[in-house]
Amino acid sequence: MIRAVPSRRNSIADDLRRQITAGHLKPGERLPSEAKLAAHYTVSTPTLRNALALLQGEGLVEKIHGSGNFVRHPRRRTTYTGGRPSAWTTPPAPLRSTVHARHLRAHSPLTTLLNVAPGTPLTEVLCITHEDRSPHSLSRIYIPRDLAPPKLPALADMATHLTELPSPLAEVRETARSRLPTHEEATTLRISASLAVLSITRVAIDTTGRVVEAALLVYPGDRADALFITNYPPEERPPSP
Amino acid sequence: MIRAVPSRRNSIADDLRRQITAGHLKPGERLPSEAKLAAHYTVSTPTLRNALALLQGEGLVEKIHGSGNFVRHPRRRTTYTGGRPSAWTTPPAPLRSTVHARHLRAHSPLTTLLNVAPGTPLTEVLCITHEDRSPHSLSRIYIPRDLAPPKLPALADMATHLTELPSPLAEVRETARSRLPTHEEATTLRISASLAVLSITRVAIDTTGRVVEAALLVYPGDRADALFITNYPPEERPPSP
DNA sequence: GAGTGGTCTAGACCACCAC
DNA sequence: TGGTGGTCTAGACCACTCC
Numbered sequence: 001m002i003r004a005v006p007s008r009r010n011s012i013a014d015d016l017r018r019q020i021t022a023g024h025l026k027p028g029e030r031l032p033s034e035a036k037l038a039a040h041y042t043v044s045t046p047t048l049r050n051a052l053a054l055l056q057g058e059g060l061v062e063k064i065h066g067s068g069n070f071v072r073h074p075r076r077r078t079t080y081t082g083g084r085p086s087a088w089t090t091p092p093a094p095l096r097s098t099v100h101a102r103h104l105r106a107h108s109p110l111t112t113l114l115n116v117a118p119g120t121p122l123t124e125v126l127c128i129t130h131e132d133r134s135p136h137s138l139s140r141i142y143i144p145r146d147l148a149p150p151k152l153p154a155l156a157d158m159a160t161h162l163t164e165l166p167s168p169l170a171e172v173r174e175t176a177r178s179r180l181p182t183h184e185e186a187t188t189l190r191i192s193a194s195l196a197v198l199s200i201t202r203v204a205i206d207t208t209g210r211v212v213e214a215a216l217l218v219y220p221g222d223r224a225d226a227l228f229i230t231n232y233p234p235e236e237r238p239p240s241p
Numbered sequence: 242m243i244r245a246v247p248s249r250r251n252s253i254a255d256d257l258r259r260q261i262t263a264g265h266l267k268p269g270e271r272l273p274s275e276a277k278l279a280a281h282y283t284v285s286t287p288t289l290r291n292a293l294a295l296l297q298g299e300g301l302v303e304k305i306h307g308s309g310n311f312v313r314h315p316r317r318r319t320t321y322t323g324g325r326p327s328a329w330t331t332p333p334a335p336l337r338s339t340v341h342a343r344h345l346r347a348h349s350p351l352t353t354l355l356n357v358a359p360g361t362p363l364t365e366v367l368c369i370t371h372e373d374r375s376p377h378s379l380s381r382i383y384i385p386r387d388l389a390p391p392k393l394p395a396l397a398d399m400a401t402h403l404t405e406l407p408s409p410l411a412e413v414r415e416t417a418r419s420r421l422p423t424h425e426e427a428t429t430l431r432i433s434a435s436l437a438v439l440s441i442t443r444v445a446i447d448t449t450g451r452v453v454e455a456a457l458l459v460y461p462g463d464r465a466d467a468l469f470i471t472n473y474p475p476e477e478r479p480p481s482p
Numbered sequence: 483g484a485g486t487g488g489t490c491t492a493g494a495c496c497a498c499c500a501c
Numbered sequence: 502t503g504g505t506g507g508t509c510t511a512g513a514c515c516a517c518t519c520c
Contacts, residue, residue: 007508033486044510046287049487057421057435066486066517079416083471172471175320178419178439178462180298194298196437196462198419221419221437228469230324230413248489274505285491290506307499307505 012041012051020060020071027073056192059222075223082174082228085204085213086141095129114211121145135189138218167206175201196221253282253292261301261312268314297433300463316464323415323469326445326454327382341367355452364389376430379459408447416442437462
């Protein structure tokens with residue numbers, strides 16, 4: 001049974017949401033200050049802030065400390081396509097990537113992910129995609145250093161790289177999880193701490209069983225889906241259990 | 242730059258979290274009332290409730306209106322495996338399913354999902370898996386009625402069914418999304434409204450291009466991952482772009 | 483420095499649950 | 502009916518941003 005919840009904060013959120021979706025409040029526009037909104041709706045500031053928190057969780061409003069609440073630009077919803085290592089991936093049309101690479105040595109979570117000994121040299125590529133100037137997604141990609149180009153590369157340079165592996169690619173395993181962002185992720189992606197993210201851990205394995213790439217991908221839930229396609233060619237259709 | 246956030250609610254949440262993970266507070270146990278906890282930490286009730294809200298979002302604490310805050314039983318983390326229609330799926334060992342089936346006719350979101358005309362007869366199977374007595378996941382499965390058993394079946398009966406399709410299965414497409422639960426989902430799954438869920442939309446297509454099954458799956462983020470495996474057999478290794 | 487949001491207080495009153 | 506959580510008020514004081 002669904003209980004109707006006619007709380008003050010819900011009706012305020014509904015009203016603001018209607019104004020945003022109807023276009024009376026335009027993307028990028030600043031809302032009146034919380035004090036003014038509270039006065040307008042004749043509620044206390046905590047109640048008004050609760051209403052705004054709902055809209056932040058939906059990705060409709062962005063709060064910037066010290067300057068105000070802003071209507072978010074509606075995000076293009078992009079689709080992450082499963083089954084491909086980074087080298088075969090380019091960000092969809094309107095997005096641009098910022099890439100930073102660095103050297104490091106494998107430690108605790110990475111050792112199990114890449115199945116390497118602690119201290120193994122790795123190359124990390126940190127990649128943030130942007131739509132206009134606002135962040136869209138966050139990727140951390142780890143490659144055994146002997147497979148990475150000797151100079152820390154731009155991601156574009158990597159595109160040609162994974163195809164030159166000593167052994168060909170055999171398998172890609174992806175684990176998708178839904179969770180709230182860490183404090184760090186929320187600030188880099190400039191999203192509310194209550195906006196859920198899709199976290200994908202991807203591992204690419206070559207025919208020798210070696211992990212040639214591991215990737216930790218984070219997509220804010222309001223702007224990305226992940227698509228996975230499984231084909232059953234006639235000769236290898238699995239039996240029923 | 243990451244800013245340290247040493248707020249009162251964070252330190253309280255940290256303290257309670259430590260007590261839970263260390264086992265001083267045991268699963269199923271009721272926490273002291275919010276008033277008592279507030280007195281113990283010498284904070285106001287809203288502040289204490291904020292601390293509890295953090296733990297709810299992590300799935301560590303379950304709040305039951307009128308009776309108290311309880312330490313959740315730690316959930317077994319299950320793994321949803323992609324690429325399979327319902328008929329090939331059985332819930333992992335400790336879980337049991339409650340199944341309800343009903344007839345209905347296709348309407349707005351289902352018509353596009355199943356690619357059928359409005360009013361097409363469908364069979365809906367609503368499936369809730371449980372671990373002990375607490376809900377674990379929620380599935381809604383839609384099948385064209387001529388492919389479903391004439392009597393509304395238990396899901397177990399369906400297992401043999403999809404293998405008897407007029408045309409063999411050709412493709413499974415799965416879209417994964419991260420979001421907060423709807424009010425309805427939060428109450429049926431007995432989770433906090435701030436615990437993110439993994440929502441998977443799965444469509445199975447046979448060799449004639451017909452959609453033989455569509456499924457809407459909801460997994461609370463604290464207790465399920467989804468795993469997708471893509472194999473590249475030697476003869477069909479895709480080229481680099 | 484003026485204006486904004488971030489956090490917190492110390493209550494009030496209502497809704498739900500178990501006895 | 503008594504205890505619990507749910508919602509809300511009307512402030513206070515601090516931290517951040519921008520001029």
